[in-house]
Amino acid sequence: MKKKRILGSAVLSLAMGVSMFATGAFGAGSSDSQDTYRVLIQGPSSEKAKVQEQLGKRWDFGSQGFTTEVNSKQYQALLNNKNVKVSQVEKHSIDARVQGNGKGKGDYTAQASYPSDQTPWGIQAIYNDNYIQATTGGDGIKVAVLDTGINRNHIDLTDNVEQCKDFTQTSSSMVNGTCTDRQGHGTHVAGTAVANGGYDGAGIYGVAPQSELWGYKVLGDNGSGYSDDIAGAIRHAADEGVRTGSKVVISMSLGSSGKDSMIASAVDYAYSKGALVVAAAGNSGPSANTIGYPGALVNAVAVASLDNTFVNGTHKVSDFSSRGNPNTDGDFYIQEKDVEVSAPGGGIYSTAVDGNYTTMSGTSMATPHISGLAAKLWSSNKSWTNVQLRSEIQRRAKLYDIKGGTGAATGDDYASGFGFPRVK
Numbered sequence: 001m002k003k004k005r006i007l008g009s010a011v012l013s014l015a016m017g018v019s020m021f022a023t024g025a026f027g028a029g030s031s032d033s034q035d036t037y038r039v040l041i042q043g044p045s046s047e048k049a050k051v052q053e054q055l056g057k058r059w060d061f062g063s064q065g066f067t068t069e070v071n072s073k074q075y076q077a078l079l080n081n082k083n084v085k086v087s088q089v090e091k092h093s094i095d096a097r098v099q100g101n102g103k104g105k106g107d108y109t110a111q112a113s114y115p116s117d118q119t120p121w122g123i124q125a126i127y128n129d130n131y132i133q134a135t136t137g138g139d140g141i142k143v144a145v146l147d148t149g150i151n152r153n154h155i156d157l158t159d160n161v162e163q164c165k166d167f168t169q170t171s172s173s174m175v176n177g178t179c180t181d182r183q184g185h186g187t188h189v190a191g192t193a194v195a196n197g198g199y200d201g202a203g204i205y206g207v208a209p210q211s212e213l214w215g216y217k218v219l220g221d222n223g224s225g226y227s228d229d230i231a232g233a234i235r236h237a238a239d240e241g242v243r244t245g246s247k248v249v250i251s252m253s254l255g256s257s258g259k260d261s262m263i264a265s266a267v268d269y270a271y272s273k274g275a276l277v278v279a280a281a282g283n284s285g286p287s288a289n290t291i292g293y294p295g296a297l298v299n300a301v302a303v304a305s306l307d308n309t310f311v312n313g314t315h316k317v318s319d320f321s322s323r324g325n326p327n328t329d330g331d332f333y334i335q336e337k338d339v340e341v342s343a344p345g346g347g348i349y350s351t352a353v354d355g356n357y358t359t360m361s362g363t364s365m366a367t368p369h370i371s372g373l374a375a376k377l378w379s380s381n382k383s384w385t386n387v388q389l390r391s392e393i394q395r396r397a398k399l400y401d402i403k404g405g406t407g408a409a410t411g412d413d414y415a416s417g418f419g420f421p422r423v424k
Helices: 045-055 072-079 121-127 185-194 227-244 261-272 363-379 386-399
Strands: 005-013 036-042 066-071 085-088 091-093 107-112 141-147 161-166 212-217 224-226 247-252 276-280 301-311 314-317 341-344 348-351 357-361
Touching: 036 045, 036 072, 045 066, 066 072, 072 085, 091 227, 121 301, 121 341, 121 363, 141 161, 141 185, 141 227, 141 363, 161 227, 185 212, 185 348, 185 357, 185 363, 212 227, 224 227, 227 247, 227 261, 247 363, 261 276, 276 363, 276 386, 301 363, 314 341, 341 363, 341 386, 348 363, 357 363, 363 386
Parallel strands: 141 212, 141 247, 161 212, 247 276, 276 301, 301 341
Antiparallel strands: 005 107, 036 066, 036 085, 091 224, 301 314, 348 357
16 A cells, blocks of 8 residues: 655645535525625716725726625615615536545645546546656646635645635635635646646646646635626736736636626636636536536637547537537637537546545536646747637647537537647
8 A cells, every 4th residue: 555645734624515516507696695795886986986985895897886795784775875776796606516535524634645547537538648647738827726716735736836815705805825725626626727746746637737826716615606706806817917927827617607797897808918718618418508607708718528438439528518509500600608619527536625636527627628728738839829829729629529419510519619629
């Protein structure tokens, strides 16, 4: 039996036993019975200024309005204020299922085992190499994982972590230096994108292990988060790319069944600033027109999930994977509610929040495969714009057309999009 691999940190905070779902819409609404409300205030500038002076602000989105937290009495007063428009801020959430032991029960003296597979099937598939033993690439590219946070002390992630920020705390809209993952989803996603095998090279490998990881906690410990916090984090990641002169891939394995104006504007903003935005298609398949947001947005690369199963000579689109609009099949042109590409998402083995490893399934797991691929390609072609990078990902997707699963067909289809882009 191999010895345990001792982590650098003595104590880790582990994920709690939170239920995650394999199917259904991404997000939950925000209309639960509650004593506090997250609201968006819109209206004339002078009126917004009055309310902001009274209540303070969490995020200011300019002409779109500002958000704040209010109690029940304040909420009712706002509803009665004819000079402003008030609406509750919606929530987005993860959508995946745990298939292995990734859930902890409190503080734990950190000892990590060796992974049963250093290059899981998804890594082998995207590298088109069943015998690959380690991965490379991504140097200089920032991968911003907007999720439940990360275990920044995981042996296979710690050397990649460059930023760690929490956008979910009530005391401040952004707290620097903390991104604690108590849920497990974000740590798993980050591993697929950038895990580097650890200091001993005996750990698990992600697609682009030399990338710098920005762990942005935008979802709480129950796996859901407010859309204004997500929008704020998207804008912050884009601004940080500009500030540092860096290429940024924003990876979002989260979503909602409905379109949110704050997130939609933030995605457009990030794209205009040169970032590539990659987002999960959702897990509400196999029916058509079930794709979630922000993946459904034109300026986000929507990723469908593939299983490690072959049908019609290619990987099969997972039954749970959300589908796009069949009326746009065959045009090789991205419109709103289109799936763009597909990647491994069924039975994905990656880093666990307790310092070990676990298996999850979902378009949440497919997304970081594409985020990692984007980082790897960009690191070798740093003169490319995000638009050129996206075109190259689409070109590579066409080289491996997906023909298995409900809705999959020759060419661009509403299940797999352009196809499965690979390293080679």
